[in-house]
Amino acid sequence: MKQHRYDDVSVIPSRIKEIHDLSASTYKVAESLKEHEKRQEEFVESFIQLIAQAIDDKSPYTAGHCNRVPEIALMFADEVEKSQQGQFAEFHFNNDAERREFRIAAWLHDCGKITTPEHIVDKGTKLEANYNRIHEVRMRFEVLWRDAEVDYYQHITDNPEDQKQAMETLNQIQKQLQEDFAFIANANVGGEFMSDDHIARIREIADKTWLRHFDDHLGLSPLEELKASAKSETLPVEEHLLSDKPEHRIERINELHFDPAFGIKVQVPELQYNLGEIYNLTIKRGTLTPEDRFKINEHMISTIKMLESLPFPDDLARVPRYASTHHETMKGTGYPRRLSAEDLSIPERILVIADIFEALTAADRPYKKAKPLSVAIDILYKMALDEHIDMELFKLFLSSGVYKQYAEKYLPAKQIDKVDIAKYLTPQNNETSSV
Structure with a gap:
């Protein structure tokens, strides 16, 4: 029985009733155990497949x-x-x-x-977290686009004779904004390799600034409030077009320990995640x-x-x-x-x-x-x-x-x-x- 050789068990004919009954009973036990183990194996495999299916279903992209x-x-x-x-x-x-x-x-x-x-x-993209943050970055470019238009109208109101030169300046600024955003958006997609020149251009674009007029401490979750700076600020605040902020650094809450018996040999990063915009956009390969x-x-x-x-x-x-x-x-x-x-x-x-x-x-x-x-x-x-x-x-x-x-x-x-x-x-x- 211990070796699960249930098919080797058979009824041994005997004229002695006790021996015959014992043999028949042993055979029935073997058959019952065989059927029980079969059902147990089917249950285990079904449960394992259920787990695998749950993992596949967790993401619509890795399903199957x-x-x-x-x-x-x-x-x-x-x-x-x-x-x-x-x-x-x-x-x-x-x-x-x-x-x-x-x-x-x-x-x-x-x-x-x-x-x-x-x-x-x-x-799927470098700036993706729970959503693709390229949309936030694009809105900052939209702000700079409209700021350029506001500056244009303000200038020609004060200096109507400079309208032609002001329009050329506006067109030049907006053309550069289009090119810069297209470059950032393309970098966000990732690829086989990002050159040092492209990384330098991302950092150059990141140095451009825009004005934030709204308090970024409002509407935060309790966890975000814990990470937010307590420093008071006078609005509007000048911010970089792209940045790596302290709140982008997600600390590791629990230190990782591995049982030596598992033989695990990995290098554990200091942070749990780093959501820095420049940090992510300058990933050299992939996303x-x-x-x-x-x-x-x-x-x-x-x-x-x-x-x-x-x-x-x-x-x-x-x-x-x-x-x-x-x-x-x-x-x-x-x-x-x-x-x-x-x-x-x-x-x-x-x-x-x-x-x-x-x-x-x-x-x-x-x-x-x-x-x-x-x-x-x-x-x-x-x-x-x-x-x-x-x-x-x-x-x-x-x-x-x-x-x-x-x-x-x-x-x-x-x-x-x-x-x-x-x-x-x-x-x-x-x-x-x-x-």
């Missing part, structure tokens, strides 16, 4: 991720088991219990995201500050804490480990443990590729456009060259056709373009390979 990653992972794991190539020749799940363990880990791989604020997960990126990465730490606190039975003992390593890399630069190739099992390496491939091909993210299948594969290839993912697994991902099988099932037809897998499988094109 927790559902799709297990699909890719299981498709791929099946192909790896069939492979007789190199390191995969000896790989296989020993039984259905191990396969179930891997499946559950795939479902739970992002369970820690339940702790991640939605506006961080969905941060995330170091504080934002840590908060997103922290979901892996939450995953570890959550799963390690659960009393998994022996046949699910590796679920916490499998579920918490899909952001590690082959060269030890990942998080949260900075594991390297020798530390990562094949199931863990499979989940890394499944997670990345789903994210690359997802069409529902606010911070990126859906990538054609060929582009997603090319990015995966470059990650393999960089020892971010397992090169041999990447090649098997292509040669087995898993990428195409998944695409045909889940991606819109317009996203599925031709992928020339031969150029990735040719030995001379693979400049490096996994350990």
Whole structure:
């Protein structure tokens, strides 16, 4: 019974009534236990899928991720088991219990995201918090636009003979305002790289000033009041067009402590968040500050804490480990443990590729456009060259056709373009390979 070998139990025929009754009773107990365990397993898996669905539903933009990653992972794991190539020749799940363990880990791989604020997960622009603050910045430009018009009318009222020169000055100021706002708005979208020259221009624009005529201490929440300066001011007040204010710095309320047994190796930023306008607009790549990126990465730490606190039975003992390593890399630069190739099992390496491939091909993210299948594969290839993912697994991902099988099932037809897998499988094109 302890080994759950219920199918090995059978009724032993006997002419002795007591022995026959005992045998029949044991058989019924085994059948009852088998049915009970089946119902328990179904309940556990349904509950796990419910959690995954809740995480997907938390954001309209990442909906489906927790559902799709297990699909890719299981498709791929099946192909790896069939492979007789190199390191995969000896790989296989020993039984259905191990396969179930891997499946559950795939479902739970992002369970820690339940702790991640939605506006961080969905941060589509640099100035985005709970809303895109570019609208506040635009209104300041509107103020300067109207101030320029007021100055123009005031000047020609006092000096009607200067109307032509005043109009040229107005046009020049408003043209510059249009150009400056367009530059700020474009910087807000983010991209692959922001040059030092562009950063310098943002700081130059930020130095321009406008007049605030209303008290900014009114209508605050209790928390905002605690952070607001007690200094009295005489209105109107001159303010910079863009600024990094003290109230933009959100302090960390609770110091983070990690159980040494978890092996977590991360650098914790001083602040919880930094909403400074210049600070965010001068992000060199993408839309995330170091504080934002840590908060997103922290979901892996939450995953570890959550799963390690659960009393998994022996046949699910590796679920916490499998579920918490899909952001590690082959060269030890990942998080949260900075594991390297020798530390990562094949199931863990499979989940890394499944997670990345789903994210690359997802069409529902606010911070990126859906990538054609060929582009997603090319990015995966470059990650393999960089020892971010397992090169041999990447090649098997292509040669087995898993990428195409998944695409045909889940991606819109317009996203599925031709992928020339031969150029990735040719030995001379693979400049490096996994350990």
